[in-house]
Amino acid sequence: MLLMTACYSGTRPPRIGESAPDFSLQDSSRTVALHDLRGKVVVLNFWATWCPPCVEEMPSLIQMQSQLKDKGVTVLAVSLDVDENAYQKFLRDHNVELLAVRDPNQKSSALYGTFKYPETYVIDRDGKVRRKFVGPVDWNQPEIVSYLSRM
Numbered sequence: 001m002l003l004m005t006a007c008y009s010g011t012r013p014p015r016i017g018e019s020a021p022d023f024s025l026q027d028s029s030r031t032v033a034l035h036d037l038r039g040k041v042v043v044l045n046f047w048a049t050w051c052p053p054c055v056e057e058m059p060s061l062i063q064m065q066s067q068l069k070d071k072g073v074t075v076l077a078v079s080l081d082v083d084e085n086a087y088q089k090f091l092r093d094h095n096v097e098l099l100a101v102r103d104p105n106q107k108s109s110a111l112y113g114t115f116k117y118p119e120t121y122v123i124d125r126d127g128k129v130r131r132k133f134v135g136p137v138d139w140n141q142p143e144i145v146s147y148l149s150r151m
Helices: 052-071 084-093 107-112 142-150
Strands: 024-026 031-033 041-047 073-079 099-102 119-123 129-134
Touching: 024 099, 031 099, 041 052, 041 107, 052 073, 052 142, 084 099, 107 119
Parallel strands: 041 073, 073 099
Antiparallel strands: 024 031, 041 119, 119 129
8 A cells, every 4th residue: 555655854845836847858659848738737757667666656647647637637657767678568568558758868857856766746737836746656545636636
């Protein structure tokens, strides 16, 4: 069971309430630009196939995306994998039907100061960062589904 916990030592996480740093990524299968998702709620998830908590979290991300896509919620799963074959195999083996793109140079995650994986940002329809989660989350928890549905 995944727990929704994160510690910020009493301070507000950086970027909350600010515009999400924009980026564009191209890998062998697609090009994705964050600004193209404006108007949707974006769950920006930085992950990797070699990260056990990321692998543990992925099924709930996929399920939540399936449940909320008609409400304008989009998961953007940015893989930090250097090994494209491992990344592609993972997507196939785990039926990852998310907007997924690979960033082996970690340029997008660097914009967010991300260094613990998985790390996820919830970005509202206007492109502002509203929440940050560090570590695996059960994205099917009623509180999370309700929060994302209301955005």
